[in-house]
Amino acid sequence: MADHKYIFYGTIIDTPNPLTLRIRQEHVCVVNNGKIEIIEASTNQNLDEYQGYVFIKLSKSQFICPGFIDLHCHAPQYRQVGSATEVPLLKWLQKFIFPNEARCSDTSYARDLYTKLVTRLLRNGTTTVQYFATIHLEATKILAEICQEKGQRAYIGKVCADQNSPDFYIETTDESVRNTEEFINYVHDMQKGRNIAGTNALIHPVITPRFIPTCSINLLSRLGQLAKKYDVHIQSHIAETSDQVAFVHCLYPDIGNGRDVAIFRETGLLTNKAVFAHGIYLADNEIDEMVTSGSAVASCPISNFLFSKGITAIEHLIGKGLTVGLGTDVGGAYSSNMLPVVRAAVFGHRTMDFVSFDRSNAILPIFPEHKDPVIDFKFAFYLATLGGAHSLNINSQIGSFEVGKQFDALLIDCNREDQAFDYWKDDEMDIIFEKWINAGDDRNITGIWVQGIKL
Numbered sequence: 001m002a003d004h005k006y007i008f009y010g011t012i013i014d015t016p017n018p019l020t021l022r023i024r025q026e027h028v029c030v031v032n033n034g035k036i037e038i039i040e041a042s043t044n045q046n047l048d049e050y051q052g053y054v055f056i057k058l059s060k061s062q063f064i065c066p067g068f069i070d071l072h073c074h075a076p077q078y079r080q081v082g083s084a085t086e087v088p089l090l091k092w093l094q095k096f097i098f099p100n101e102a103r104c105s106d107t108s109y110a111r112d113l114y115t116k117l118v119t120r121l122l123r124n125g126t127t128t129v130q131y132f133a134t135i136h137l138e139a140t141k142i143l144a145e146i147c148q149e150k151g152q153r154a155y156i157g158k159v160c161a162d163q164n165s166p167d168f169y170i171e172t173t174d175e176s177v178r179n180t181e182e183f184i185n186y187v188h189d190m191q192k193g194r195n196i197a198g199t200n201a202l203i204h205p206v207i208t209p210r211f212i213p214t215c216s217i218n219l220l221s222r223l224g225q226l227a228k229k230y231d232v233h234i235q236s237h238i239a240e241t242s243d244q245v246a247f248v249h250c251l252y253p254d255i256g257n258g259r260d261v262a263i264f265r266e267t268g269l270l271t272n273k274a275v276f277a278h279g280i281y282l283a284d285n286e287i288d289e290m291v292t293s294g295s296a297v298a299s300c301p302i303s304n305f306l307f308s309k310g311i312t313a314i315e316h317l318i319g320k321g322l323t324v325g326l327g328t329d330v331g332g333a334y335s336s337n338m339l340p341v342v343r344a345a346v347f348g349h350r351t352m353d354f355v356s357f358d359r360s361n362a363i364l365p366i367f368p369e370h371k372d373p374v375i376d377f378k379f380a381f382y383l384a385t386l387g388g389a390h391s392l393n394i395n396s397q398i399g400s401f402e403v404g405k406q407f408d409a410l411l412i413d414c415n416r417e418d419q420a421f422d423y424w425k426d427d428e429m430d431i432i433f434e435k436w437i438n439a440g441d442d443r444n445i446t447g448i449w450v451q452g453i454k455l
Contacts, residue, residue, distance in 0.1 A: 004452045006031040006407075007050055010058025012039065013065045013433055014400040015382035018318070022400075023429050029064070031407045034200070034452035039403060056447075061415035061423055063433065065381075066399055067127025067408040067448065068338035069388025070328050071298035072235070072277040074132045075143055076101045076110075077331020078117040090243055092307065094166070097331065101134045101159075102169040110139035114146050117336070121152065122455055124337040125445045127408045128153040128388065128398065130235055130275060130298070130327070132208055135159050135171050137179040141186055144203050148190060151455045153408065155233055155392065157208025158183045162219045177222045180207060184230050200406075200451070204233060211237035212248045212263055217255070224268025233392070234269050238276035238297070241307060245281050261286040270295055275391050277327060279317065280310040287320050296323035296391035299383070301344035303332030311348040314383070315374050325388035326380070342380040342437060349375035377437045411447030412436055419443050 008029040014022050030038035030050070058064070079100055104110040121129060129147075131154060133140035140158040147154035160176040161169075171179070187205040207227050209215045215223075227234050238260045239245055249258030256262020261282070264270040272294025279297040282290075290297070299312035317324050326341050333341075389399030398408045414432050415423040421439035423432070436444055448455045 004031070004034065004454070005050075005053040006449075006452070007053045007055045008058065008064055009042075009055070011063040011429055012401055013063045013429070015378055015386060016400050018379045018382045018387070021378040021381075021430060021433065023063075023433070025429060029401065031449075031452045034406055036401060036403050036405050036407055039401060056411070058411070059413070059415070060425065061432065062411065062413045062446075063429065064401075064409050064411050064447075065433075066385040066401065067410050067450065068125050068384050069128040069325060069392070069399065070121070070126050070338055070341075071130050071275055071296075071325040071388050071391055072132075072300055072327025072329055073121075073129050073336075074330045074332070075114060075117055076104050076132075076134050076139075078120070078336060079113055080331050081334065081336055090241075090247070092332075098166050098169045100331075102166075104134040104136050104139040107138050107142060110134075110136070111142050111146070114139075114143045118143075118146050118150050118152055120336055122150060122448060123445070124339075124442045125410045125448060126152075126336075126338055127410075127448065127450045128155075128392075128394075130155040130206065130233075130392065131157065132210070132235070133158055135161055135169065135176070135179075137183060140183055144183075144187055144190065148203050151202070151450050151453055153202050153398075153450055155204045155206045155235075156187070157206035157233075157235055159208050159210050160219060160223060161210045161214035163216050164213050173216060173219045173222070176219055177226065180223065181226055181230075184226070184232060188230075202451070205230075206233040206235050207269070208234075209236045209269070211240070211244065212260055213244065213251060217252065217263075217267065220263065220267035220269060227271060227273070228268060232273065234271060234274035235298075236264070236269070236274075236276055238264070238279050239281040239286070240278040241309075242281065259283075259286065261289055265289065265293070273393065275325070277329070278304060278312060280304060280312050282317075284320070287317060287322055291321040294323075296325065298325055298327040298391065299345065299348075300327045300329040300332065300341070301348045302334065302341060303329035304348070305344065306334075307332055311351055314345065315349060323387070323390045324383060325391040326384045337442065338384050339437065339441060342377070342384050345380040345383060346375055346377060377434050381437060407449055407452040409447075409449045410445050412440075412444050413446045414440065414444055416443060416446075 012024040184205040191201045274295040386399035389395040
């Protein structure tokens with residue numbers, strides 16, 4: 001890795017916990033070899049001791065903040081972002097998703113699609129992504145190569161599905177396991193080739209059963225064995241929609257009463273390296289079991305509104321000790337940008353104040369009793385940054401600005417001529433930040449760094 005050296009002087013903003021917006025003004029942040037060496041208040045800008053560093057003085061309208069972490073992104077579905085939202089989940093898969101994903105058997109198509117996707121996500125300020133690819137090994141390798149080339153931190157899984165899928169988009173159990181293992185080794189070889197294994201690696205393999213309906217118990221169990229053998233990350237969907245929950249119960253009624261959490265546990269996939277998307281229809285005892293396992297939930301509030309007709313009870317999950325982050329879902333939503341997701345998380349929480357469900361029935365959404373709104377823009381930004389880092393067990397590396405952490409960051413300017421809101425020079429910095437969260441977009445992002453390298 002190139003030894004990139006930067007000194008930032010100005011305002012540094014992050015969320016060290018869900019309730020705190022930490023604004024450090026007139027601070028110096030020194031970045032060396034990809035990591036933060038110094039963060040301290042300073043009005044003395046003597047740079048004599050920092051020869052060879054790039055000095056960036058931020059204006060009053062600018063600040064740096066952590067890059068976004070998208071915990072749940074279906075890479076091949078980028079083609080249909082903003083469309084195909086008019087049908088229920090299972091019909092949506094059959095009508096739109098499976099035919100679209102099957103096109104990635106053509107590696108030229110996959111390369112073009114994934115190049116556009118990764119470029120767009122980085123432009124949107126998403127510096128870390130956990131990707132679902134497709135069942136195609138070669139196309140999944142291409143996604144890993146593109147992320148490496150463009151400098152995005154990525155957790156990538158070859159999708160696994162050996163049942164309840166169309167004939168043109170399905171694999172055998174043996175193929176699924178063999179290709180998953182080959183992809184794990186391929187990514188590990190990528191890491192070794194660049195001598196960046198461990199905390200400095202950009203690309204990481206993820207075992208990815210699509211969701212329980214498309215996976216036999218044999219496949220799930222063998223994937224659990226691979227997860228243990230290689231100590232790698234795991235991702236899937238969990239308790240997403242009422243029809244999906246009912247389908248799983250019909251398929252596997254004798255395993256934990258046909259519930260997702262029990263099935264993942266029995267097949268060795270409920271681990272402290274697992275992130276499960278959605279989690280809308282989880283019972284309290286299942287949340288407790290996930291907490292015990294150390295697994296996490298990726299809430300995708302936009303797609304939940306559109307397809308699940310429910311809301312991830314984020315405050316309730318966190319209150320019970322479960323780790324939660326946010327995801328775009330991409331195809332299941334209408335944007336690949338994390339800012340709309342942050343806003344939707346706030347709206348979702350507000351919605352829970354005027355709906356009620358029977359919490360005694362595990363097939364219905366679970367909402368706690370609420371008195372005052374808790375998930376505001378600060379809380380939601382935490383979920384999209386440090387919350388995501390906690391979910392991936394990399395909170396000691398990224399997600400907030402601390403000495404020793406890697407510098408994954410965005411430079412935001414809230415006084416651009418082409419931006420979507422107006423700048424008022426007498427606004428306090430917390431107001432400026434909130435306006436960007438609620439009214440801004442990628443036009444305000446004027447710099448992007450991953451591991452201290454400007455992209």
